[in-house]
Amino acid sequence: MIFKDQAKEIRIKRANTDWWINEKCIVADNGLTYIAYVTDIGEIHVKEFDAKCSHSVSRDVRLCRLNCDYSDEHNAPSMCIMKSGRIIVAYTGHAQTATLKYRVTKNPYDIMSFGEEHTLFYEKSVTYVQLFENEKQNQLWLFTRVNSVTWEFRYSADEGETWSEATTFLKSDAGGLFYLDVRKQYVATREAVEEQWVFALYGHPRISMDHTIRSGIFDSDGWLLTMDGEKTKLNLYGEVNGEKTETLLQLPELATVYSAPAGTTVRLLEVAPTRPLRIGLATFQMAHPESITYYAATYRSGEWALSKPIAKGGSFLAPYQTDGSQTYVGGMAFYYGVGEAGLHVMNGGDTETNRVFTARADENGWAVESYVSHDCGASYQLEQEIKRIPAEDGRKMWRPIVPIYAQDNLQVYWHEGTYSAHSGGWHCDEVMLVEYDD
Numbered sequence: 506m507i508f509k510d511q512a513k514e515i516r517i518k519r520a521n522t523d524w525w526i527n528e529k530c531i532v533a534d535n536g537l538t539y540i541a542y543v544t545d546i547g548e549i550h551v552k553e554f555d556a557k558c559s560h561s562v563s564r565d566v567r568l569c570r571l572n573c574d575y576s577d578e579h580n581a582p583s584m585c586i587m588k589s590g591r592i593i594v595a596y597t598g599h600a601q602t603a604t605l606k607y608r609v610t611k612n613p614y615d616i617m618s619f620g621e622e623h624t625l626f627y628e629k630s631v632t633y634v635q636l637f638e639n640e641k642q643n644q645l646w647l648f649t650r651v652n653s654v655t656w657e658f659r660y661s662a663d664e665g666e667t668w669s670e671a672t673t674f675l676k677s678d679a680g681g682l683f684y685l686d687v688r689k690q691y692v693a694t695r696e697a698v699e700e701q702w703v704f705a706l707y708g709h710p711r712i713s714m715d716h717t718i719r720s721g722i723f724d725s726d727g728w729l730l731t732m733d734g735e736k737t738k739l740n741l742y743g744e745v746n747g748e749k750t751e752t753l754l755q756l757p758e759l760a761t762v763y764s765a766p767a768g769t770t771v772r773l774l775e776v777a778p779t780r781p782l783r784i785g786l787a788t789f790q791m792a793h794p795e796s797i798t799y800y801a802a803t804y805r806s807g808e809w810a811l812s813k814p815i816a817k818g819g820s821f822l823a824p825y826q827t828d829g830s831q832t833y834v835g836g837m838a839f840y841y842g843v844g845e846a847g848l849h850v851m852n853g854g855d856t857e858t859n860r861v862f863t864a865r866a867d868e869n870g871w872a873v874e875s876y877v878s879h880d881c882g883a884s885y886q887l888e889q890e891i892k893r894i895p896a897e898d899g900r901k902m903w904r905p906i907v908p909i910y911a912q913d914n915l916q917v918y919w920h921e922g923t924y925s926a927h928s929g930g931w932h933c934d935e936v937m938l939v940e941y942d943d
Contacts, residue, residue: 512938519544520935522920523581530908541584547571556915559941566616583634595634603627641725675754690778700725711829716765732760762809777839785837794820803882813884819866822924835864838905862905862917870896
């Protein structure tokens with residue numbers, strides 16, 4: 506069993522759910538766990554605690570109150586802990602403003618030393634911040650969606666003091682409305698350990714004319730790679746050694762993860778920087794919650810292979826919404842931790858995993874579960890029901906999240922409470938089970 510009887514439940518009160526924001530929970534090299542979150546009144550917070558020692562004092566700091574019309578789970582912040590130990594947190598108002606805000610700590614690992622709020626301006630509304638450090642280039646990389654239909658890239662060479670101009674690398678129209686989910690991974694070669702950014706994108710299940718999940722990779726020099734590592738002509742910087750490069754993604758050139766049959770659609774739930782790479786998804790027919798089915802796709806032998814069905818999703822989170830929000834489901838997260846803080850592929854850790862966590866409903870209520878594969882992702886079997894909320898309780902459980910470089914003491918956390926699809930009328934807490942060493 507991955508959770509023992511002595512595991513302790515911890516809640517971050519009023520820490521509401523979030524969608525499509527990476528990264529948000531990180532185990533830093535100092536051994537502490539950091540979670541960036543948004544509250545149900547639109548406040549951005551960072552919480553710090555020790556998942557190994559229950560006697561350690563936890564800290565929580567409020568960074569701001571968002572200047573948008575309502576609290577929205579899409580406003581969740583993105584956090585990056587740089588190798589210097591400084592922490593940067595960026596956030597937006599979901600499709601409400603054309604500004605992105607961020608703050609950076611003055612001291613390493615010190616959430617009480619966040620500096621003043623800085624602003625980045627965009628031509629149209631901006632949302633879905635995804636923030637990473639490129640250690641090879643000594644840069645911060647920033648991916649954002651602009652005006653709901655394009656994706657833009659910026660970089661900073663001075664830990665967020667200044668930023669490049671934004672370059673557009675993905676365009677779609679109202680019939681595409683693409684979402685992009687990016688994850689950083691380390692790839693060990695014979696010569697060195699390389700950084701890569703694996704991504705998957707797809708369209709809105711209700712609005713899009715294209716119900717297909719596609720994937721690709723950016724290397725640390727900004728080149729778009731095929732899934733097999735072949736360099737293409739596209740570069741995020743738009744210029745290499747004084748020569749212009751292609752800058753716009755061409756969808757047919759990306760690898761197909763899953764293409765929904767006619768009459769069905771798909772939700773991208775997780776992009777996992779594991780070895781091998783894995784993507785979690787849910788297929789369903791609109792307005793038919795009984796059809797929701799969870800799958801894992803594993804990249805091996807040069808293609809994405811879909812697993813056998815893992816489990817039924819059971820219910821939409823907001824089944825009475827008419828704007829397409831009914832397409833939100835409980836969610837999935839693959840475990841890619843390494844067991845202890847400060848250990849990852851750069852210094853001997855291993856992120857290979859065959860475990861996936863799900864949040865889903867059945868006739869008895871909502872539950873968070875773990876499933877494992879014994880055949881490299883071809884099929885999954887139920888390992889453990891981690892927690893259940895009975896149907897008569899009325900609350901739901903969704904959005905399992907695995908911390909970056911997760912410790913075995915805290916492998917996953919999730920959200921539980923009420924949900925009504927980013928209308929401001931929902932409330933939930935982040936809940937986790939921690940098995941302290943003491």
